[in-house]
Amino acid sequence: MPFSQQSLWRFVVIRSNTYQACHRDYGAGCSMVWLTTAYINQCSRDDMLAFILCHEISHGICAHGKEKTKLRLSKAPAQEQEELSWKLEYEADEVGMRLCARAGYNPYAALLFFKLRLHHKKTSLPIGQNPHPSPAQPVAKLQSGVQEAIKEYEESNKQNTSIADWQKTKWESYWNPFHNYDLP
Numbered sequence: 356m357p358f359s360q361q362s363l364w365r366f367v368v369i370r371s372n373t374y375q376a377c378h379r380d381y382g383a384g385c386s387m388v389w390l391t392t393a394y395i396n397q398c399s400r401d402d403m404l405a406f407i408l409c410h411e412i413s414h415g416i417c418a419h420g421k422e423k424t425k426l427r428l429s430k431a432p433a434q435e436q437e438e439l440s441w442k443l444e445y446e447a448d449e450v451g452m453r454l455c456a457r458a459g460y461n462p463y464a465a466l467l468f469f470k471l472r473l474h475h476k477k478t479s480l481p482i483g484q485n486p487h488p489s490p491a492q493p494v495a496k497l498q499s500g501v502q503e504a505i506k507e508y509e510e511s512n513k514q515n516t517s518i519a520d521w522q523k524t525k526w527e528s529y530w531n532p533f534h535n536y537d538l539p
Contacts, residue, residue: 362415366408368392374472376407378414386415397471402455402464409458410451410465417450419443448493452504459511462504469494 367389369375374397376390388411398404414420426439452465 362386364388364412364415368395376411378411378420380415380418380420386412388412388415398468400461400464400467402460403468403471405455405458405460406451406462406465406468409454409460410447413447413450413454414443417443417446419447445493445496448497449500452497452500453507456504456508457511459508462501462508465497466494466501469497 363385365385365387367387369389369391371391372393373391374393376388376394379387379389381387388408390407390411394407395404398407422443423436423440426436431439448465452462455464456462
């Protein structure tokens with residue numbers, strides 16, 4: 356489902372030691388993103404967590420669920436399904452990295468996320484049964500687009516007052532119990 360102002364998003368955290376995150380489109384403008392505590396614990400930076408969430412949101416914005424459903428219903432060969440799945444994952448990586456940049460999160464966190472994933476052993480699935488490419492492949496693809504995302508990140512930070520800047524200028528007056536709370 357393409358993104359609109361009318362979209363309803365739910366975010367769910369599942370207690371688990373497995374590294375999983377997923378987007379589900381429930382129709383009628385309702386989408387859900389869930390991820391496991393293992394992923395959250397792996398994120399050493401907010402930027403990395405933002406990338407995971409933006410990656411999953413990208414699946415919804417780009418209507419990947421519909422594309423996968425159409426392919427499954429067509430009973431395409433497993434290898435063709437895997438190729439489309441990987442194409443959609445790469446697109447979600449790129450769109451997710453750009454969403455992070457626009458939201459003020461460092462897009463290099465996407466590369467860091469996949470580099471950390473390289474250290475986690477994952478069983479190799481037969482051809483046609485692995486919905487995600489190996490973590491090394493997205494790193495190579497994202498490196499070509501990271502400079503454009505950096506420009507968006509820098510522009511985003513120029514337009515928005517960062518939390519750090521806000522804290523420097525407003526912290527004292529914000530927490531003063533005798534102050535009239537004029538929040539920015």
